[in-house]
Amino acid sequence: MGLRIIMLGAPGAGKGTQAQKLAAAYHLPQISTGDIFRKHLREGTELGKQVQGYLQSGALVPDELTCAIVADRLQAPDCANGYILDGFPRSQAQAESLDRLLQERNEKIDAVIEIDVPDAEIIERLSTRRSCPVCGAVYNLKFGPFPHEDEKCDRPNCGSHLVQRDDDREETIRERLKVYQQTTRPIREYYEKKGLLMSIPASRLGVEALFSKIEAMLAQAGASRSS
Ligand SMILES: [Zn+2]
Numbered sequence: 001m002g003l004r005i006i007m008l009g010a011p012g013a014g015k016g017t018q019a020q021k022l023a024a025a026y027h028l029p030q031i032s033t034g035d036i037f038r039k040h041l042r043e044g045t046e047l048g049k050q051v052q053g054y055l056q057s058g059a060l061v062p063d064e065l066t067c068a069i070v071a072d073r074l075q076a077p078d079c080a081n082g083y084i085l086d087g088f089p090r091s092q093a094q095a096e097s098l099d100r101l102l103q104e105r106n107e108k109i110d111a112v113i114e115i116d117v118p119d120a121e122i123i124e125r126l127s128t129r130r131s132c133p134v135c136g137a138v139y140n141l142k143f144g145p146f147p148h149e150d151e152k153c154d155r156p157n158c159g160s161h162l163v164q165r166d167d168d169r170e171e172t173i174r175e176r177l178k179v180y181q182q183t184t185r186p187i188r189e190y191y192e193k194k195g196l197l198m199s200i201p202a203s204r205l206g207v208e209a210l211f212s213k214i215e216a217m218l219a220q221a222g223a224s225r226s227s
Contacts, residue, residue, distance in 0.1 A: 002082035009115035012126040019086035067097040112191040130162035
């Protein structure tokens with residue numbers, strides 16, 4: 001039993017927000033590599049020290065290190081009944097390592113949900129995105145989720161002033177979309193061949209409308225799995 005989901009989508013497609021909603025609805029942990037990196041950094045763990053150098057230089061964290069960090073996180077008891085992977089795997093090599101890890105754990109991915117948004121729309125959305133520099137929560141001033149108080153983080157005990165991250169600026173976004181096409185897009189085919197890919201056209205869909213579509217597709221898949 002359990003539910004294991006991978007979320008795919010270009011940066012700014014709204015994947016993190018949907019992962020967060022799915023996690024809450026299905027009572028599963030949202031495994032975001034970005035969040036885990038930040039946690040290791042805060043706590044100054046051995047893995048955190050290794051990650052720090054890469055993040056500071058703006059380089060991608062190598063696949064091997066990323067996989068070690070995910071493997072470590074999946075050991076936690078809250079992952080026993082499933083999890084939502086958000087931002088991992090993001091390359092073919094990572095997808096293959098994940099398969100080996102799942103095999104060791106005697107687990108299977110149930111669905112790979114791809115949120116498909118045209119590039120032009122992503123650029124428009126990211127320019128209004130704001131992030132919390134302290135806890136990593138993400139908001140969008142035009143498309144939601146909206147902070148309750150303008151430019152302030154909603155999370156309990158946080159309330160930090162929201163910022164536009166450097167990598168949400170237009171020239172950086174175009175570069176990130178290019179990187180996404182080159183490295184992440186191929187893994188979509190990898191999962192399509194396995195019959196796991198659920199691609200959801202999400203152009204001009206609000207957070208709630210998109211979530212309803214995802215839930216409906218999962219329910220449908222669940223129904224066919226148990227029949
Ligand atoms: Zn915050």
